[in-house]
Amino acid sequence: MRDYIPGMEVRLLPHQLIGVSWMVDQELHSPHKGGILADDMGLGKTVQMIATMVVNQPKHDDEHHSVLIVVPAALLLQWKEELEAKTNGMWEVHIQHGKDKIKDPHLLAEKDVVITTYHTLNLDFNIPKDVDPNDEMAWLKRHGGPLSRIRWYRVVLDEAQFIRNRSTRCSRAVAMLRAKYRWCLTGTPITNTLADIYGYLRFGHFRPFNDWNDFNDFIAKMQLEDAPLAGQRAQTVLMPLMMRRRKDATIDGEPILKLQPKHIELVTIDFSQDERDLYDMFEKSAQIQVNRYIRNNTVVKNHQHILVLILRLRQVCAHPYLILSETDDFADPTALLGSEGDKELARATKQMGPKWVSSLKKRLLDRAVAFETTLENDGSDIEGMYCPRCGDVSMESTSRVLSCGHEICEECVQYLSTSEIEHNGVFGNNDEKENLRAEKEFETAAAKGLRPCPTCKKMQDLRPNAVFLASAFMPTRDEVRAAVRAARRRPHSPPPPLKKKPKLEIIDISDLESSSSDGDSDDSMPDVSVMLKSSPRDKGEKTLSKPLKGKAVNRNSKPRAKEESDVDSDSELASDVPKKGMGKKTRQKSNKRDSSEELPPAPDANLLATWKRGGSNVESSAKMMRMVAYLKEWESTGDKTIVFSQWTSMLDLCEQIFSRHGIRSLRYDGSMSREAREYCLAQFRQPGGPKVILVSLKCGGVGLNLVSANRVINLDLSWNYAAESQAYDRVHRLGQEKEVFVKRLIIRNTIEERMLALQETKLNLAGAALGEGGGGKLDKLSIKQIKTVRPSKSNLHTSRLTKLAQLFGMTKNNNRERDRNRQQNEHHV
Template sequence: MTRPSQKDLLPGLEVRLLPHQAIGVAWMLKREKSQDKGGILADDMGLGKTVQMIATMAMNLPGDDEEARTTLIVVPCRASPAGARAGRIFGNFLTFGIQWKEEIESKTNDMFSVRLHHGKDKLKKPSEIKDYDVVITTYQTLSIDFHVPKDVVDAGGEAQYLAKHGGVLARSRFYRAICDEAQYIRNRGTKASLSLAHVRAKYRWMLTGTPVTNTLADIYGLLRFGRFRPWNDWNSFNEHVARVQLEDAPLAGQRAQVILKPLLLRRTKNSTLEGKPILTLPPKDIEIVKLKFTDEEREIYDSFEKRSKISLNRFIRAGTLVKNHAAVLVMILRLRQLCCHPHLILSIAEGQGFGDPTLLLGSDAEKERGRAVKLMGKPWVEAVLRRFLIRASAGELLDDEDEADADSANCPVCKDLILGDNGRVLPCGHEICFDCTLDLSNSAIAHDGIFGEGNEKQNLAAEKAYEEAAAKGLRPCPHMQEDDGPQHARSKREVKRPKYRWGDDVKVRADPQKAFELRRVDSDDDDDMPEFPMFGSLLKKEEKEESISMAKKGKKKAPSPRKRKAGDDDEDVDMPSDAVISNWGRGDDDLEPSTKMLAMMQLLKEWEASGDKTICYSQWTSMLDLIEILFSRHGIRSLRFDGKMDRAQRDSVLATFKRAGGPKVILISTKCGSVGLNLVAANRIINMDLRYLGIQQANIKPTIGRIESAKDKDVWVKRLVVENTIEERMLKLQEVKSGLSDAALGEGTGGSLHKMSVKDLKQLFGMVPVDR
């Protein structure tokens, strides 16, 4: 394929490609004719990965003799709590899925029949899949369709099981499989990554702007899906790249670059074609705005940071840093929140969050905890809370782009997502959704089918236990019934003990993220611990108790001051005065604006005369709540875009923001609006907080990129950072992450690629100076 002129239309397309996009399509068609039959398109955000993929689909249609003619597109999905409670799934699937559908239909003049396969709109039979040219689904739905029982996995019979018992996607063949935002499958242990590896397709494509996020091991999930031999075998890749990274980072980066070079095409906005930039954009000014705390904010921050240092130092001295990863993650979260506004900490459990840095649940949850203690007892509640503490810290603090595993994110009975407060924890410890608890309470009370398995005495005892449970209105846990069906022999003790009850369900804030677990580390030396953002590696079942014990240790408060020893970092830590805590703990109309909020207001005042529109990003919706209070005080009209809104509400907000004369400011939660969002009305951005990974901070650029498409105004980005805080130290670590990605993509030397050591953590907490 020769590169057409900008006046030419490719066959099947209704839009003209830019020169670099035409080159990309030519490369993709060449890859589909190669032995690998696919590859990785890793162009920078805003360069048109979607339109290049659509053009490739239009240029290489299935022939009449093709067994499979359908293209499968897999996109991210996160549903909002509001959607979950309403029985509907909203969220980024509506952003990604519908955007893909509209792009395909508009750019090809309805050449392809497109179907969204998700929620209640899922197709039922493989024959129905064949009725469509394109089927768009989510990583979540894919994981459910490709679920394989553990005993089958252990026996190595996944393919046979899926062909017979898998969902409709698992029993179908596809002409082409497209993995959008492919960084979602970088973790080789997640069900999304494993499920995609089992998809049967002739051509395989991955679209991502960040193929490497944490470590070079991220690449393996992509290589496995693409079936790029021999690197789709973990042992080969681990021996050649992943393991080498620990000892010789530059060499590992060079090896990864050699592997990716023929498989991956990447252009950045700084790339040139025939001596000219491939994309001409208006100037973009990204500035890190350094701020200084007020005296009271500094008093609160320093007090909490000193407490955190003491806790971290104890973990290091005791050799339990890895085991206490959840507590460390929570301390990082709290310090970052303090940089935005002390209220984010002081409001937690009526101020208890300041003294206990591992406390994640809010005051509403505290009330539910009290009810649960009364019903089930304190040990049971503590075990459940530890599990959710680990889960919440994983979802809140680490890179949140991993799709939730099907079993963890879905009700085991109806398979719907469990989000927000829609989960119910049964006394057995299993979690099901609210609708299924209602069905369970209204179901007939029937025995579990195990009478008659023992002798007469045992059978009578089992029947008596059942009758007593039935008289109390108790039902068996449906999840346990599924696990322990008649085909599995159960012990006599299990028969006699009613394990599953409905009557006393406990309402717990449920996060879709998988419970955070640790990987066993061979070395006891904390300097050899795994990379910090990868603390969430899966733990073997026999290690779960150790993980729970770890979370319990993390919740303990620092002991009372003791006599200092030589070399001991512990010291007396003064709590802020009651007046200071009271002043900054208010989140109502008497709110005290923080340093960052005042800086934001100053920027908006300076920009007012320009008439430009502004996006304010924050990772925490509670921070957006505080900003709205301040805006109301000063009469500033604003809009809000977050995960609690359904599709119609989001469309209405975006339409209002784009309209001339509408509000000039929109508040967007980073998780909800950092990817897949088209905004051309704004050309100014304020980042209220930093994401932990620099690469993820760059993911706000899809919006910036769409802003730049207007091409008529300069783009201004202000990143607010408080001096002498964890934020300043995070910036240094973000540079490390960028160097890691550059090493694999051939955009740097890879010299800064390394794992997170104890020294790095000490630098993050300000215990030692940050290396320059």
């Protein structure tokens, strides 16, 4: 194939020509009729897709001619501009989004190319819950939105990792699209577990593994039992479907892309003594609490509390204010300060009435009770545990309640309130007069700034004074315990039934990231009930419901180092898991709390007051001081810098510190309107503009081109390195003329160091499936070569608990390291 393709206005690079040739062959000569283009970020997946569209255009006898491209909202205009510029206006391109949406599917199908967002697509596939699954396609043809009622010539998913969680509405919706050809474009096909690839297989109708049962039996379950074998199996499945090239790949000995070098440095920082004291006290409290859950086999029941503990430990590493601004109760970090909770309840009672408050509190208590009792029965996921819009795990600290009584996460409230209103354009299924009335009411509400609730679709006021903190209405643990005991005394009066989400068989404690589909939120935490659940093969058993009998030996593994398995009573695991031969009296004795389980003394009041200060009086944390030192050092170079954090509250503090040091900066996050974001980026790209931009990782991790910067500071780790890598490649891509320098800041001897091991596990797993990195290049396997390996169930459970303990620094190895570092600090003082 020549480097010039008729119809294209640009010449393609050699690796891009190879990619287009493969893609066209997949469409015309392969039974798969599509595939996964998984080149590294910056290698030109967009231009390869456009060239494929040019080469294999619809023929006159093709019944369907339109191409649908689904993208994150930030990439709508970028895709339209790329299509028009690179093909000289060959096609009529329409953006199906916001006010420009075409409601008539026949008119929409006349467009050559339709670009839409994942969220808009969700709206067009909003199937009522009472529709039988077997009747869903028929319902969509009659009542669905325009996108669902068209048969497309080709469907393209950009940033396809958005569909990796099979349980989200987004992932299910794209699988229901009807099309001749189907393509996934993603630079990070596996970010969390091997189950990520199922979303692509289901969307592409790539048989036989587009069926969950087949995929689960062949790959997902095996990851629990033999991760290397599961990786090999995944590679076998992906081999005929996927093309992936790394930036360091070569053709005829020459690099496929000549980019400036990228230097990534892991910078380990020591806390100040004040920060170390705060962190150690909080970590000790967390260790004691988690240890009790492990001992009492109640880890799953208390998963929400554990998630908050993990989040808080990470936030202390960034700045203690992030948790002290919400609560200084180290014994219960999930609680609001009493006065704040009381104020929120009083405000809700005044605005909504006592009946509304009582009804909401009763519903949340019923849900908590049903959650515990349901977990005891089958461990299924409960509806209400996830944000209805983005799919992230709901947490008390970030969950908000709308006036309709439904919950939504804080970031989605911000997004909806600042974004254009979304609707599928269908106003009821009644007579024309009634439909017009409904449409008029909708437009009137939209004009007032109202937005539809993602759950009930009723228009809601999303201004701060009309939204409430969910934590103020949540039952206390004592209330839940009392209600559970009362429910158990009434065996014939079970708690109100709750609708269950489909079972998630994933995976293990190394899966510590919520699998949100519409975005990667690290504010939302992993579901421990999923991570610690027993293998789906272990029917009838609960992961943590019975004592483990002794240490099982995995005959397929090598002996592990002593510190990996040695655990003791309060800061480790072994005594928490009753051993074989332990009598009843001994078990009772071992469950008694010893002196080392006493909570640490409360922090000094002056210390708390210092780190609770926000605004212009905020105290600089260790990470902030290192960040400012780097920015001052780079000031004379003229280089521009991106500062990433996952928490917008951390970005708030950074702005205050920058103001104190005279550092001009810009900010880019999800609370800004599209116009404000575009203006911010334009300012940053100007040669004389500010040299620093603060970016939230969730909002700016994909789709942006920020080659005007060549330096990056990442203030906090992501649960998987792929999310970080995507963010770094905002600067390391075509058009970058300088060397790129990335500083990843972590705090020594904290949860952040332990997270690095989890990142490495995920990278190695992805490498095994993709035939690269830590997984090594794997040969193609035949089905006969692939054997099932089933290690002991007890060994699996013990391994998961050990990983949980390691994460909280509860193993002997962690304790020795902590003591060693403390002695070194005392020596330096």
